Amino acid sequence: MSASSPSALPASAPSSSAPLCLLFDSDGTLVDSEILLAEVMGDVLPEYGLPFTARQYMEAFRGVRFHDIVATQQRRHGPLTEDSLARLEAAMRTRMQARMAEELVAIDGMPDALDALAAYPKAVVSNGPDSKIRCAMASAGLAHHFGDHLFSAYTLEVWKPDPGLYLKAAEAMGFPPSAAW
Structure with a gap:
């Protein structure tokens, strides 16, 4: 049983x-893990042309799905190609996994x-x-x-x-x- x-x-x-x-x-x-995610997104999104900060995440996007955050930022700052979106998500998830493995308690x-x-x-x-x-x-x-x-x-x-x-x-x-x- x-x-x-x-x-x-x-x-x-x-x-x-x-x-x-x-x-x-x-x-x-x-x-x-929210602060870790905020920091990772604040690093990764700007690398792909979407201005974003950890503070912005914590104040306006905490708990919001990744795809919804990216869609909002694309509406504000211009669209990304499908390839760029896929690379952005992969980079964010890879870095987040690494940060969690090292820092999350x-x-x-x-x-x-x-x-x-x-x-x-x-x-x-x-x-x-x-x-x-x-x-x-x-x-x-x-x-x-x-x-x-x-x-x-x-x-x-x-x-x-x-x-x-x-x-x-x-x-x-x-x-x-x-x-x-």
Whole structure:
């Protein structure tokens, strides 16, 4: 029986009114990669002719999808070729992975909190790409808490704040929405 099935919970699990499955956002809950992303985007976008700063990201674009940020900057500063867009995205993702691997840590107290919640099946639910979620959890030392229970909006094709992302994650974990918090 897998650890994610409801009947695999230890006898000491809380009453039925308590959650049976815990769904965590990545950024701002488990880790905070936003400042790293802001710095990377502030470096990479100007290299491709799109003026942009880390401060601009933090003030106006925090949590906005990469493609939407680039589209906004293209409307303001002129379009890029498809080839340039592909190279821009590849450069941004490569640099972000490298920065996360070297610098990203768990939010204070999160490793202990996850240890205390060991009895519960857990998943990460994020608007970030799967590769970013995996890198973030590994870099922050949290991957063992979630295993392969990582749900990306890019993969499921539904974006927060749409609750569908959480509903699909709960379903994939084998829990009704009412049992997933």
